[in-house]
Amino acid sequence: MLHDSHPSVLQRNDPPALIRAYRGDRPAVTPVWFMRQAGRSLPEYRELRVGTDMLDACLNPELASEITLQPVRRHGVDAGIFFSDIVIPVRLAGVDVRIVAGRGPVLENPVRTAADVASLPPLDPAALAPIREAVALTVAELGTTPLIGFAGAPYTLASYLVEGGPSKEQLKTRALMHSDPDTWAALLTWCAGITGAFLRAQLEAGASAGQLFDSWAGSLSLADYTQHVAPFSSLALDAVRDLEVPLVHFGVGTGELLAAMRDVGVDAVGVDWRLPLDEAVRRVGQGVTVQGNIDPALLRAPWPVLEAHLVDVLERGKAARAHVLNLGHGVPPDTDPTVLTRIVEFVHAHA
Ligand code: 1CP
Numbered sequence: 001m002l003h004d005s006h007p008s009v010l011q012r013n014d015p016p017a018l019i020r021a022y023r024g025d026r027p028a029v030t031p032v033w034f035m036r037q038a039g040r041s042l043p044e045y046r047e048l049r050v051g052t053d054m055l056d057a058c059l060n061p062e063l064a065s066e067i068t069l070q071p072v073r074r075h076g077v078d079a080g081i082f083f084s085d086i087v088i089p090v091r092l093a094g095v096d097v098r099i100v101a102g103r104g105p106v107l108e109n110p111v112r113t114a115a116d117v118a119s120l121p122p123l124d125p126a127a128l129a130p131i132r133e134a135v136a137l138t139v140a141e142l143g144t145t146p147l148i149g150f151a152g153a154p155y156t157l158a159s160y161l162v163e164g165g166p167s168k169e170q171l172k173t174r175a176l177m178h179s180d181p182d183t184w185a186a187l188l189t190w191c192a193g194i195t196g197a198f199l200r201a202q203l204e205a206g207a208s209a210g211q212l213f214d215s216w217a218g219s220l221s222l223a224d225y226t227q228h229v230a231p232f233s234s235l236a237l238d239a240v241r242d243l244e245v246p247l248v249h250f251g252v253g254t255g256e257l258l259a260a261m262r263d264v265g266v267d268a269v270g271v272d273w274r275l276p277l278d279e280a281v282r283r284v285g286q287g288v289t290v291q292g293n294i295d296p297a298l299l300r301a302p303w304p305v306l307e308a309h310l311v312d313v314l315e316r317g318k319a320a321r322a323h324v325l326n327l328g329h330g331v332p333p334d335t336d337p338t339v340l341t342r343i344v345e346f347v348h349a350h351a
Contacts, residue, residue, distance in 0.1 A: 016146050018078045019208055021322040022246035022267045022289050030314060030323055031078035032347045033148070034340060035250075035270075036330030037071035038083045041337050044070050054099040055091055058084045061134035068138045072145055075341045076348075078324075079146050079209070082135060082202055086152025086213060087160060089198035093123040095161075103166060110164035112172065114183045123194040128201040139206035146209060148248075149202030153214030154191035154232040156251075161187070169219050177228045188232035196239025203243050210240060211248040211270070214261070215329075218253025218272075225257050234264045241265070248291060252329050258283045273297075273328030277316040290317060291324040294343070299327075299335045303342070310343065314350055 017027035039045055045067055049057055057063050067083040087097050087105040096108040111117060139147050155173075160166070162173040177184045199210050212233060217225060237247060249261045250270025262269050262284045269288055271280040273295035280290055294313055298306050310325075317323030325347050331340065 016078065016144055016208075018146050018148075018324060019246060021324050022209055022248065024267070024289055024321045026322040028351065029348050030317065030325050030350070032325040032344050033077040033079040033081060034071070034075075034327055034331050035081070037075065037077060037081060037340070038067050039331065040333035041331050041335040041340070042070055042074065043337075044074075054101075055085065055088065055097075058088050059091075059130045061130050061137055064130075064134040065137040065141065068134075068147070069141055071340075072142065074337065075344050077344055079148050080138060080142055081148045081150060081211070082138065082207060084131065084134075084150070086150075086157060086195070088131070089123055089128075089151070089194040090157065090161070092127040092198075093194055094121045097160070100165075105160045106165040107161060110172075111161040111187065112176065114180065114186075117183050117187045117190065120187075120190045123197055125197060125201075128197065131198065131201045132205040135202050135205035135207055147202075147207045148209045148211055149199055149207030150211040150213060151195040151199035151202075151236065152191075153212050153217065153229075153249075153251075154188040154195060154236055155220070155229045156214050156216045157191040157195055158187050159216050161191070167216075170216055174219070174224070177224065181228075184228060185232075188229070189235065192232045192236040193239075196236040199236070200239050200243070203240055203245055207245070209246045209248065210237075211250060212237065212264075212266070214249065214251040214254070217251040217257060217261070220257070222256050222260060226260050230260055230264050233261075237265060250291070255280070255283075259285075262288050268324065270326065271328065277313060277323065278319040281319040286321045288320075289322040289324060290320040291326050293328040294326070296327050296329055296332050296335075299332065299339050303339075306339070306343075307346065310346060311350070314347070 018031040020027050064083045068080050072080045090097050100106045159170040159173045246267040248268040249266040252272045255275040271292035298309050
């Protein structure tokens with residue numbers, strides 16, 4: 001019967017290694033994928049993107065789907081990650097945000113006052129149609145390889161809205177959190193709503209897992225994170241909990257926050273390169289899977305140096321209930337993609 005061979009049915013009966021690992025059932029071979037595996041490290045990506053604005057590429061279903069598939073074909077990774085951006089739901093709500101090459105998301109009018117927050121527009125669910133279409137196209141092509149959907153966590157999204165662009169320490173954002181807690185709560189509630197809807201659209205269209213990127217949460221104290229940020233990350237994930245797909249929570253420099261990030265209610269936590277995985281496991285316990293944490297800097301080291309690092313990461317990952325190998329942050333744009341393929345081959349051969 002046709003519907004018996006649909007990928008989601010196959011996955012329910014015999015889940016792929018990645019989904020098993022996220023759920024805590026350690027597969028024989030460690031699954032591997034790379035944050036930012038789609039993108040500028042691939043010549044085929046650079047070629048496809050010529051003449052197309054970043055956010056326009058994300059909203060073109062055929063293009064977004066093809067870019068998502070490129071690294072899966074090339075590297076044989078255990079998952080695709082949907083090609084999009086955390087600011088896509090901001091743009092789809094009608095906020096003027098652009099991605100400036102070499103810089104990142106930039107807003108014409110930053111959101112800083114109670115009046116700015118009150119005038120943020122709602123996200124019309126119909127606007128998510130290109131996302132649903134791109135995911136459906138991609139899942140159909142991927143067959144049994146799972147697709148990971150993702151969204152930005154409310155704090156990281158809010159930091160772009162308040163700062164107006166990329167920022168190292170998010171000073172204005174963290175000042176607003178303390179100076180005007182009501183405006184802060186309204187802003188993070190808006191972010192949670194749009195980002196939760198963006199993630200839900202991907203999961204409903206066929207993505208098999210969801211990753212919440214709180215990339216810049218590492219600049220927060222544990223107290224600020226717990227009080228002013230975590231409740232809104234949890235709210236964003238409430239939008240998808242009924243779908244019962246595995247959820248992953250990642251940030252950079254979040255060693256001190258890992259247990260609090262786990263407590264938002266996820267199946268796996270992503271760990272950057274600063275904290276050895278066995279120490280991360282000591283902090284989060286056996287109730288979650290860990291994901292990480294190759295140092296992206298070592299992608300340019302001679303292979304024997306990188307191989308020794310890989311072995312170390314794989315061995316430390318054995319402290320966890322299950323481990324998904326990834327980088328500690330995204331693939332740097334100037335990475336030699338053949339190194340990524342070699343990592344996948346090595347991890348798949350390493351029991
Ligand atoms: O022209 C280009 O190629 C633009 C570069 C680029 C790409 C390829 C941007 C701009 N976004 C993306 C795609 C993207 N963004 C993906 C694709 C899927 C994949 O991983 O292969 C994902 C998951 C994101 C998510 C994203 N966007 C995050 C969270 C992940 C992370 O790296 O921490 C963040 C913080 C953004 C904002 C953003 N978008 C783009 C850039 C350069 C940035 C970061 C800017 C900054 O440092 O503040």
